[in-house]
Amino acid sequence: MATPNKETLLDWYHQMVLIRRFEERCAELYQQGLIGGFLHLYIGQEATGVGAIAALKEHDHVITAYRDHGIALARGLDPKRVMAEMLGKVDGVSGGKGGSMHLADRERRFWGGYGIVGGHLPLAAGIALASKYEDRGEVVLCLMGDGATNIGYFHESLNLSAVWELPVVWLIENNQYGMGTSVARASGVTELVKKARAYGDNGRGMKEGPRIDGMNVLEVYEQVSEAVEYARKHGPILVESLTYRLQGHSMGDPERYRTKEEVEQYVASGPIGRFRAYLIEKYKNIEPKLDEIDARALEEVDEAVEFAKNSPDPTFEDLVRHVYVD
Amino acid sequence: MADRPITIREALSAALREEMQRDERVFIMGEEVGVWGGTYAVTRGFLDEFGEKRVRDTPIAEMVIAGAAVGAAMAGLRPVAEIMTINFAFLALDAIVNHAAKVRYMFNGQFTVPLVIRTTTGGGKQLGATHSHAPEVIFAHFPGLYVAVPGTAYDAKGMLKASIRDDNPVLFVEHSTMLQRRSPVPDDPDFLLPIGKSDVKRRGDDVTIVTFGKGLEWSTAAAETLAQDGIEAEIIDLRWLRPLDLEPVFESFKKTNRCVVVEESLPMFNVGAEVAARLQDELFDYMDAPVKRVAAMDVPLPYAAEIERMALPSPEKIVKAVKEVVGG
Numbered sequence: 001m002a003t004p005n006k007e008t009l010l011d012w013y014h015q016m017v018l019i020r021r022f023e024e025r026c027a028e029l030y031q032q033g034l035i036g037g038f039l040h041l042y043i044g045q046e047a048t049g050v051g052a053i054a055a056l057k058e059h060d061h062v063i064t065a066y067r068d069h070g071i072a073l074a075r076g077l078d079p080k081r082v083m084a085e086m087l088g089k090v091d092g093v094s095g096g097k098g099g100s101m102h103l104a105d106r107e108r109r110f111w112g113g114y115g116i117v118g119g120h121l122p123l124a125a126g127i128a129l130a131s132k133y134e135d136r137g138e139v140v141l142c143l144m145g146d147g148a149t150n151i152g153y154f155h156e157s158l159n160l161s162a163v164w165e166l167p168v169v170w171l172i173e174n175n176q177y178g179m180g181t182s183v184a185r186a187s188g189v190t191e192l193v194k195k196a197r198a199y200g201d202n203g204r205g206m207k208e209g210p211r212i213d214g215m216n217v218l219e220v221y222e223q224v225s226e227a228v229e230y231a232r233k234h235g236p237i238l239v240e241s242l243t244y245r246l247q248g249h250s251m252g253d254p255e256r257y258r259t260k261e262e263v264e265q266y267v268a269s270g271p272i273g274r275f276r277a278y279l280i281e282k283y284k285n286i287e288p289k290l291d292e293i294d295a296r297a298l299e300e301v302d303e304a305v306e307f308a309k310n311s312p313d314p315t316f317e318d319l320v321r322h323v324y325v326d
Numbered sequence: 327m328a329d330r331p332i333t334i335r336e337a338l339s340a341a342l343r344e345e346m347q348r349d350e351r352v353f354i355m356g357e358e359v360g361v362w363g364g365t366y367a368v369t370r371g372f373l374d375e376f377g378e379k380r381v382r383d384t385p386i387a388e389m390v391i392a393g394a395a396v397g398a399a400m401a402g403l404r405p406v407a408e409i410m411t412i413n414f415a416f417l418a419l420d421a422i423v424n425h426a427a428k429v430r431y432m433f434n435g436q437f438t439v440p441l442v443i444r445t446t447t448g449g450g451k452q453l454g455a456t457h458s459h460a461p462e463v464i465f466a467h468f469p470g471l472y473v474a475v476p477g478t479a480y481d482a483k484g485m486l487k488a489s490i491r492d493d494n495p496v497l498f499v500e501h502s503t504m505l506q507r508r509s510p511v512p513d514d515p516d517f518l519l520p521i522g523k524s525d526v527k528r529r530g531d532d533v534t535i536v537t538f539g540k541g542l543e544w545s546t547a548a549a550e551t552l553a554q555d556g557i558e559a560e561i562i563d564l565r566w567l568r569p570l571d572l573e574p575v576f577e578s579f580k581k582t583n584r585c586v587v588v589e590e591s592l593p594m595f596n597v598g599a600e601v602a603a604r605l606q607d608e609l610f611d612y613m614d615a616p617v618k619r620v621a622a623m624d625v626p627l628p629y630a631a632e633i634e635r636m637a638l639p640s641p642e643k644i645v646k647a648v649k650e651v652v653g654g
Contacts, residue, residue, distance in 0.1 A: 061401075095434030106436040111400065116424055122390040123425060126397020126405075133353070133379065133403060156390035163385065322435035323469045325493040 001225035009279060012054060012217055013290065016046040016272050017297040019070040022079060025301050026069065026086055030251050035086045037099050042070030044246035047271035048173050049074045049143070051220025052241070055228050056141055061109045061131075063124050064143040066101035068113025071143060075110045077103065083304035089311035096314040118144070118153030125157045128166035139167045139231045147178025149192050158195075158238065162205030165235035169227045172238070173214065175245045180257035196238035207237040214241030215271040218278070246270065329510035334476070337483035337511050338368045338500065342406065344515045345490040346376055349404060352490055355382040356391055356408030365410045366446060366505055392418035392443060396425045399441040399495070406490060409445045412499060413459050426495040427470030441495040442486070446502040448540055448590060450638055455626035460540070460590035462499045463597055466567035472496040472521060473567040477542035479509040481565055484519030492521055501540045522569030526578070530558030533648050534578040536601050537588040538564040541639065545588050548644035557652055567597065572604055579605060583614035584651040588644055593621040615651040620644050
């Protein structure tokens with residue numbers, strides 16, 4: 001694991017702020033009716049996505065669920081094309097046919113956001129199998145919410161990855177609620193990383209990885225880096241990142257399941273504020289630079305929205321294309 | 327090389343072996359494919375021949391068998407996944423329908439899924455309600471997926487090889503009671519049948535019987551009986567439920583003006599309904615009689631042999647339906 005230098009840390013800060021501004025703008029566009037369908041924002045979870053993806057090499061793979069905007073941006077997808085997908089335009093990363101939940105970029109080895117809880121877990125196992133089969137040395141980072149750990153796909157996929165010793169980092173983003181049902185009300189164990197014990201023992205099969213502070217990008221980076229190298233050498237590992245989504249599950253969530261006080265407590269300890277404070281303490285006179293990054297992120301989002309609005313709508317040809325390989 | 331008569335089981339085996347020899351990316355994963363040699367013995371000897379890397383036993387866990395095969399296919403391999411029976415494929419419905427069939431479309435053509443899922447179908451073996459479905463028509467509902475339903479050894483080999491070489495996901499459905507049926511099959515390792523082409527299995531001028539899978543066997547027996555009464559049936563074997571090729575059906579119907587659809591599916595929302603609708607849409611002026619459907623009865627299949635037989639189609643039921651449409 002490379003120790004991140006100043007430039008890298010500022011890049012992470014930029015990614016986190018960009019995600020935050022992007023998501024805030026998405027909420028506005030949704031309220032204006034420019035974004036349709038479901039919209040699941042990543043606000044509050046930025047440190048986990050940015051830190052975890054920073055731990056990967058270029059040739060590694062990323063796959064996630066439907067809260068995927070932040071993951072896409074952290075993996076380096078062009079914000080313009082991601083925003084165009086939000087607006088259902090042809091220049092969107094999925095040509096306007098996927099929408100918010102189904103962003104993907106094959107070039108970046110980002111295999112997609114998936115809308116079925118747990119549905120992408122077996123795909124992750126399969127992508128890892130291909131890597132192992134062809135001896136490519138590539139690792140799959142599979143992110144999932146806490147809710148996914150209760151579904152059958154979780155059991156079958158983690159078990160198969162253990163039996164076949166597949167190079168997967170299974171990363172639970174525990175934001176403490178599966179929609180509106182808290183972890184304690186939905187899962188027999190609340191320390192979700194312990195579920196690894198069902199799939200490994202005595203150094204065989206699944207490794208139980210760490211339970212990490214998902215609001216601290218440095219910790220996420222360090223711990224996931226170790227997990228990625230473990231997966232590359234030995235096989236699957238389960239990691240749990242403790243995080244919190246500061247917005248509702250999706251737009252229109254009445255949030256009856258938690259109190260304002262609870263949310264405010266997490267706003268105060270949010271990942272971006274914490275990282276900014278860390279940078280200010282570590283580097284003298286960094287604040288103007290950070291302010292500049294803040295302003296740049298806002299401009300990038302403005303440009304992305306402008307680009308997306310100007311992109312054409314998909315046509316009838318797009319409607320009927322890509323059902324099959326011709 | 328001359329064609330020689332082999333069983334459907336041998337034809338499937340040969341197709342798999344030839345394609346695995348041809349392309350290193352082709353591998354088998356599924357329930358009891360390795361040590362056991364396949365629950366229907368199709369992959370017997372494969373583990374020794376190809377090794378554990380390419381002949382992969384899985385846990386009995388259909389969601390991940392199908393889903394991991396989708397992922398492996400997206401990432402460049404060419405998996406042939408085996409789910410012991412189509413009854414168990416219900417557990418994998420999400421992976422098959424939401425992912426195998428849709429990832430290409432949903433992500434605007436960025437991914438391809440060169441996947442074959444092999445499975446067996448059909449009742450008639452006293453396995454009770456949960457093990458006797460013939461629900462392949464359900465899977466044919468979804469764009470993005472192909473559904474193969476071969477009824478002869480010749481077709482089984484050529485269609486499986488074509489499926490493995492194709493870049494689209496194929497659900498390959500074999501009838502569990504037909505694996506011992508023999509027909510001449512080419513040894514040629516490049517023998518392929520086109521995807522989505524139906525086939526005229528018997529010529530006749532009096533009635534068009536449209537069928538597939540086990541229905542081919544029942545219909546062939548019925549046609550022999552009918553011939554004794556001077557009624558010549560033309561039998562069209564669809565071979566694929568998707569892509570569905572009805573051109574030969576239309577050609578035949580222009581000549582016979584009468585049609586019976588034979589299938590083991592349940593009677594509602596089945597292939598017969600589709601064919602009848604398409605015929606009235608395309609060839610309304612050619613219709614001399616209502617299109618008749620012979621399908622399973624609208625009940626879950628029971629265990630007891632006598633009443634299970636009652637619930638399934640039979641040559642007798644087909645003869646009766648044909649006589650109704652030809653007015654004999």
